[in-house]
Amino acid sequence: MEAKSSQMVGKTKDNNKVGVIKTWLRKHRLIFTGATRHPFTLSIRDGTVDFKSFKKWLGQDYIFVRAFVPFVASVLVKASKESDDTSDIEVILSGMASLNDEIAWFKKEASRFGVSLTSVVPQKANVDYCSFLEKLMSLEVEYPVAMTAFWAIEAVYQESFAHCLEEGSETPEELKETCQRWGNEGFGKYCQSLQNIANRCLEKAPDNLVSKAEVVFLHVLEHEVEFWNMSRLEA
Numbered sequence: 001m002e003a004k005s006s007q008m009v010g011k012t013k014d015n016n017k018v019g020v021i022k023t024w025l026r027k028h029r030l031i032f033t034g035a036t037r038h039p040f041t042l043s044i045r046d047g048t049v050d051f052k053s054f055k056k057w058l059g060q061d062y063i064f065v066r067a068f069v070p071f072v073a074s075v076l077v078k079a080s081k082e083s084d085d086t087s088d089i090e091v092i093l094s095g096m097a098s099l100n101d102e103i104a105w106f107k108k109e110a111s112r113f114g115v116s117l118t119s120v121v122p123q124k125a126n127v128d129y130c131s132f133l134e135k136l137m138s139l140e141v142e143y144p145v146a147m148t149a150f151w152a153i154e155a156v157y158q159e160s161f162a163h164c165l166e167e168g169s170e171t172p173e174e175l176k177e178t179c180q181r182w183g184n185e186g187f188g189k190y191c192q193s194l195q196n197i198a199n200r201c202l203e204k205a206p207d208n209l210v211s212k213a214e215v216v217f218l219h220v221l222e223h224e225v226e227f228w229n230m231s232r233l234e235a
């Protein structure tokens with residue numbers, strides 16, 4: 001088999017076969033694993049999680065999700081203008097619909113855990129992540145770049161929480177619903193659809209856009225790690 005450098009970017013033969021995103025996942029595997037196998041989610045999986053940490057994450061994530069809605073709406077607008085495939089809209093719209101359920105779920109879950117969502121103060125990592133989203137909402141950000149960010153944001157949660165439901169995990173009963181929300185098979189398929197859309201866009205995109213999207217992907221991973229880090233109680 002011909003060895004191809006994993007550093008090769010752009011339209012190599014390999015990219016066209018496995019997709020740009022797969023090549024990035026290989027190239028940046030350690031960083032991706034840092035986001036999807038974080039000590040916080042691993043502590044959920046092994047049952048040692050501190051519920052205070054969980055509550056802290058819950059309150060912060062509610063704020064994030066509220067900011068995520070207009071971001072997804074901005075991706076929808078870009079798709080309606082720039083996409084050559086009408087099914088993109090349907091996938092993005094289904095994501096928006098689940099965010100509607102998700103907001104209701106956060107409210108229910110917060111009351112179950114005694115977290116007051118109206119008094120949550122956004123922490124620095126959250127503010128930083130939300131302003132990153134804000135920048136991506138700009139009309140100047142191209143559809144393939146925004147789509148890559150969208151996929152990466154969803155994929156980190158999917159991979160993280162699916163791991164908490166795998167055979168051998170000892171996730172506490174009270175947290176299984178949370179893990180199900182992002183770790184279920186349907187959410188996995190939705191993330192795969194987002195990845196397919198991003199791949200298709202990236203394959204047609206000029207090299208400079210592909211590089212830009214790769215940088216955005218890495219930024220998402222950094223923000224996700226910082227976001228999980230917030231659940232540390234001393235933070």
Ligand SMILES: Cc1ncc(CNC=O)c(N)n1
Nearest residue numbers: 061064065102153154157227
């Ligand atoms: C910080 C963060 N990243 C990704 C997600 C998952 N997307 C929507 O729920 C989330 N809830 N929070």
